[in-house]
Amino acid sequence: MTDPAHDAETLRERALTTLTTARARTTLLTSCVEDPDLTAQHSPLMSPLVWDLAHIGNQEEQWLLRAVAGREAMRPEIDGLYDAFEHPRAERPSLPLLPPAEARHYASEVRGRVLDLLESTAFHGTRLTEAGFAFGMIAQHEQQHDETMLITHQLRKGPQALHAPDPEPAPLLTGPSEVLVPGGPFTMGTSTEPWALDNERPAHVREVPPFHIDTTPVTNAAYQAFIEDGGYDDDRWWTPEGWAHIRQHSIHAPLFWRRDGRQWLRRRFGVTEVVPPDEPVLHVCWYEADAYARWAGRRLPTEAEWEKAARHDPAGDRSMRYPWGDAEPAPEHANLGQRHLRPAPAGSYPEGESPLGVRQLIGDVWEWTASDFLPYPGFQAFPYKEYSEVFFGPEHKVLRGGSFAVDAVACRGTFRNWDYPIRRQIFSGFRTARSAGEA
Template sequence: METRGAVSKEVLVGLLEEARERTRFLLKGISREDLLAQHDPIMSPPIWDYGHIGNYEELWLLKEAHGRELSDRELYDMYDASLHPREERPSLNLLMRDDADVYLDAVRRTVLETLEKADLDSDDPLLRSGFVYNMILQHEAQHNETLLQTFGLMRGRGYRPESLVELPKGSTPYGEMVHVPGGEFVMGTDDRAWALDNERNAHAVDVPGFLLDKTPVTNAAYAAFIEDGGYTNRELWDGAGWEYIKEENIAAPKHWYQPEPHSWWTVRFGFDEPVDPNGPVVHVSWFEADAYARWAGKRLPTEAEWEKAASWDPTTGTKRLYPWGDEAPRGGDGRANLDALAFRPAPVGAYPDGASAYGALGMVGDVWEWTASDFRAYPGFEAFPYREYSEVFFGPDFKMLRGGSWATRPWAVRNTFRNWDYPIRRQLFVGFRCAKDA
């Protein structure tokens, strides 16, 4: 079974420090007013995310792993996401930026002291193979992406990052499909160093043969759906989706607008720019993805179909950790657009070296991809280390997303990683690809 495996204490120290540097880099230049503001009712004030990153690290790397605490109960309660819904967070007595900096630094110093003495070969499942440290790295990475979602909702001039890499040009026109033959594959993983509880356990799934879009759906293809009356054709829409788009007066992806007929523009981090016809469509809800797929005579892939197309190597009968193999991605390495380096998706087909064994492109990076599946537990699921990470969300209310986006940090994504959200969500860096029965 594929696994990223344990890493040394020295590597963990480097990863923890780099993760904090990135968080602070993203917050650089954000005004005090914007740090404290709630830019959308579905998002927290950025300063809450920052304090929560430090408190979550204290909770798991000090209190739970080593029995040490720096904070009182009030601080734990304030940054407990399950105690305070987002609408309450602006009214909390949150740590301001300078105090939060001091707090996060104090937590980190103590974390590094305890890491020196930690037994990563312990029978304790939190410490074994460094699981709890890897969990914290992924948690901070997830909040980096959440912060970028929030910054994308800022009004006025907005957040204006500078691209750190030049994206390659796309080379694959949208419309091609790859064939994934029927048969069993291994879904999920038994890894306990990096994988989170909802990714386990590994289990065989028999998937009938299907066709899958070689790339995510492009802006040009989605614009054709709009121009053909996709948002006004009731027959294309799930019942709840139809009610949603009518109630919210939605007629295009979030951030799109049309200054003149057949000319689509978007607002990206405060910049107005023409929609790239070859880029993957982004900021669409599950309902919009589902309606487009129906318009195109296709459907959304199931979560099992997505994972098989991304991970299974039919030649060797083995599972890959990433579409291209088991080597972990690095930002700008030519196989995927990850790590918030470009601050936008690349044109589809821009990373041929990142192809899966079946020839599907862009399955990791650029945009998260909606699937047809609800969030369900795998056979043998056990909540770890707490129920609120996954178990309380299981059921039909949440749809599955796969693959990561341009804003996802490399260690927070893999073929087995499962993300989920409400089908109405559009602030996510999310698109989709379609499937058909073979």
């Protein structure tokens, strides 16, 4: 029989570790530049870094200190300033935001009280406290904002402020370029993952016809072939909306790319470098991914296809937590957690491949899918509608798998991300698919 006290201590340790890891990353992202860079808006698509910092503290206070512990608000007058739905990003610099020192102090004071709370919390009794869900939700929330802040650092002009080692070179991939995923039912989503968010639930059976999917994400070299073949100048490959968008905004290559004679250069976190041919292509919108797939005689995988490729174990006829099994991600499995500041070369992480041989399904780049962001059958919003429910519909496309900027706590085989099909500042790439029987 499982010892409840042991379970509680295990949950407490996991919550402490994930909260501490997130805060260390937040500190790095907000301490590597001077205060003017924290208060500036580096793109109208993004908040000032100092807004993210105080928002992280405010959400932590609201959900852990108020909702879980029932305590009075520490700074009720700032709730509206850091309500993501009350103020669009473009207008946040004009708000009376907490200055950097005060934002740091507030977030630190909240965290100190949360750690005290963690010592005495019983992980049962309510849906928020069951299995430490609220602590896991807040750790994921902070890591998601850390990824957002990393995007802001990429958009920021100026010298390099962040440093990390490059991934190891990958051995030449000698296997097939695509993998056949057998048709049939599989279990999509989860009803058992304790820290899964509402849009990942509930588990349900999906019937998926057989299909082929790329062994690795599409590389820069492959995408350059699309460019050189006039892909951005041929409306055959684009949806009407996509064609109108790239013409209106004069888009001819992935974001941050520029041609220099016969080669392509890119800007990456303040450094200009030659585009590495073997890395997964990065900073493309859904329209670009869809157009490339059409040009290549293929298509984007549906969300269900992607998840089946990532989680289905034919030998055990079950859905796993990750492509490699149920174990938590380790460095040999995937490129996660800002350990590197770029995708690893295509074909990396053989220990992280799926039972069918598909690689890099977790980490490196978010992968666009063909699917709109919609609720699963039996979906119930929890703990608030604004996390997922208000975004459901054809306006948003689903991305899967995470990127090098995603922490393991916010990335699972069931984890769903979504964005507008025009978004390119995110760490997005893709892989292609085709139905079985198609040439």
